[in-house]
Amino acid sequence: MTGPGPGAPPPRVRVTAPRRDGVATRPTPTATGADPAALYIRSLIRSQLRLAVVCALAFAGVLVAVPLVFALVPGLDAASVGVVPVSWIVLGAGLFPVLIAIAALYVRTSSRNESRYRSLADDA
Amino acid sequence: MTPAIGYASIAAVTVVTVLIGFFGVRISRTTSDFYVASRTVRPWLNASAIGGEYLSAASVLGIAGLILLQGERALWFPIGYTAGYLMLLLFVAAPLRRSGAYTVPDFTEARLESRGARRVTSLLVILIGWLYIVPQLQGAALTVGITTGLPRWVGAVGVAVIVGVVVAAGGMRSITFVQAFQYWLKLTAVAAPVVFVLLLRPGTAPDAGAALEGAFPPFTVADPDAVYRAVSLLVALLLGTLGLPHVLVRFYTNPDGPAARRTTLIVLCLLSAFYVFPIAIGMLGRVFVPELAAGDADALVLLLPGRMLPSPWAEAVTALVIAGAFGAFLSTSSGLVVSLAGVVSQELFAGSVRGFRIAAALSVVVPLTIAAVTESAGLAGSVGLVFAFTASTLCPVLLLGIWWRGLTARGAVAGMVAGAVACGSAILLGWLVPDAGLAGALIDQPAAWTVPLAALTMVLVSRLDRRGAPRGTDRFLARLHLPEHALELGAEALSGLRRDAGADGRLDRRNR
Known part of the structure; x- marks a missing residue:
């Protein structure tokens, strides 16, 4: 992954997102100053952070809730699927769909945050 | 177990890996090829590659x-x-x-505009890579010992030599395709025992209920020691993944931010699909072959098919499992050695060809030495400790660097050093003093206190740092969080970003 010819690491080359040169020029977006562009950037960063923290806390909540429920309702664990108790099924397979659901929700919402930023920036 | 199966599987997977590795060089030779390829790498392929590189001996x-x-x-x-x-x-x-950063050191240098922060990060990446390779070699030693009957060190030395030579000779440039293939190989290898056991022995649930009581003990959260260990382990694993050098490098192959997110989502699906099987094998093991726990528990996956399946199937599935396991050692180790050798040669040898070879050799010799002098304390556990170390050092610098504009170079360095010293000494103490009572939990699973320690140190020292955050911070953060289209608004916008983020200039100069 690192380099050119056999054994030689290449010089590091900064690679940036593909850009379209020569499209209409606009003021450089920055996060400083009092102009609306800066405000929008800050609010985008803040809303993305809030979203990420909420998703992380949701998953942490599930992680805490599962053992607590089994501890508080001991009868639950007497139930079993075949020979395997419910607690083993939940921990061994049940948490993965939750993970994927939270991740999918995050991917959608974060893109929505970005398109909201785009429409705000375009209006400005 | 018949040694012939072991020899054949190991030889086959090694030859295939080495061959594809060397042919891959022709396909992907330079960074620019890599970049061009990156635009065509679909999230699915890229996600498979991340899975292939990530699923190591521990998994x-x-x-x-x-x-x-x-x-x-x-x-x-x-x-x-x-x-x-x-x-x-x-x-x-x-x-x-x-951010456009290829490695974590690149990121810290660009964000903090500091060569010092870069050096400290590089040092940590090297240390983490070494520690991560150790359990891979121990897994190889176990596999070779059990499947061929050769002395165990042969496996560790074998993998080290193969990976070292192949990487130093310029092969195995972690071609996306090879690593993607490795994911599917590993998935097949862990799925086959489960599927065949369930298919071929449908009515074999042991009749004695007493045996099952022991196999699946009821759930308990009464023991505070166990609760702390579970929490601390989760902190380590959840946050440690953020800083793994060989994983982060793969994100670079995504064309843009949204693609990086889609790729990660697919990785989550692939890993979920994979882990169901080792869990099932563990459960099958508890029911049918609990006696293996007394010996090498880590060998369960290798031994289960032979114990449970009728003759032709047993050998076939065993061969597949050995190939998958050995493939895991080779792919994870070579991915790590490539990223390590890149960092080492860049830091110490100014990126020369000879330097890269020396660096590749160093990258396998040091872990081999560590593997030789330490006893394997369970593969999953050793890898867990590496995650704890990563979570205590690189994770806070990445998180704060991306989300908090107040982070300064001094703060980052102080936090990384604090986390490394605290977590490192806990790991060392754990090796030296195996059973230390209540303090034992704090030493065995240090992440729950070392991660907050590192993060707090970073915040406090950054706050006290009179020089404040680097001048280009706002622009750099805008670049990290703005959707690509917003940055594409004009070439001017981008060149403005470049000019202002001073570290970019430094990176460019070094590259000339």
Whole structure:
């Protein structure tokens, strides 16, 4: 992954997102100053952070809730699927769909945050 | 077990890996090729490659072994290994891709505009890579010992030599395709024993209920020591994934931030699909072959097919499992050695060809020495400690660097050093003093206190730092978080970003 010819690491080359040169020029977006562009950037960063923290806390909540429920309702664990108790099924397979659901929700919402930023920036 | 199966499988997977590795050089030769290729790498292929590189000895062998040994406590490992990618998705994936940084040292230098912070980060990346390769070599030693009957060191030395020579000779440039193939090989290898056992022995549930009572003990949260260990382990696994050098490098192949997110989502699905099987193998092991827990529990995956399947199937599935396990050692180790050798040669040898070869040799010799002098304390556990170390050092610098504009170079360095010293000494103490009572939990699973320690140090020292955050911070953060289209608004916008982020200039100069 690192380099050119056999054994030689290449010089590091900064690679940036593909850009379209020569499209209409606009003021450089920055996060400083009092102009609306800066405000929008800050609010985008803040809303993305809030979203990420909420998703992380949701998953942490599930992680805490599962053992607590089994501890508080001991009868639950007497139930079993075949020979395997419910607690083993939940921990061994049940948490993965939750993970994927939270991740999918995050991917959608974060893109929505970005398109909201785009429409705000375009209006400005 | 028939040694012939072991020899044949190991030889086959090695030859295939080496061949594809060398042919891959022709396909992907330079960074620019890599970049061009990156635009065509679909998220699915890229996600498979990330899975292939990530699923190491700990996942293929260690998890089933630990479930056999410890029961339901071990179930937190696969959950943590997978959920690490949720954290990566939430906090790091898109911004890191947009930063344009190829490695963590590149990122810290660009964000903090400091060569010193870069050096400290590089040092940590090297240390983490070494520690991560150790359990891979121990897994290889175990596999070769059990499947061929050769002395164990042969396996560790074998993998080290193969990986070292192949990487130093210029092969195995972690071609996306090879690593993607490795994921599917490993998935087949862990799925086959489960599928065949369930198909071929449908009515074999043991009749004695007493045996099952022991196999699946009821759930308990009464023991504070166990609760602390579980929490601390999850902190390590969830946050440790954020800083793994060989994983982060792969995100670079995504064309843009949203693609990085989609890739991570697919990685989550692939890992979830994978981990169901080691968990199932662990459970099968507890029911049918609990006696293996007394010996090498980590060998459960290798031995289960032979114990449970009728003759032709047993050999076929065993061969597949050995190939998958050995493939895991080769792919994870070579991915790590490539990223390590890149960093070492860049830092110490100014990136020369000879330097890269020396660096590749160093990258395998040091872990081999560590593997020789330390006893394997369970593969999943050793890898868990590496995650704790990563979570205590690189994770806070990435998180704060991406989300907090106040982070300064001094703060970052102070926090990384504090986390490294605290977590490192806990790991060392754990090796020297195996049973230390209540303090033992704090030493065995240090992440729950070392991660906050490192993060707090970073925040406090940054606050006290009179020089404040680097001048280019706002622009750099805008670049990390703005959608690509917003940056594409004009070439001027981008060149403005470049000019102002001083570290970019430094990077460019070094590259000339």
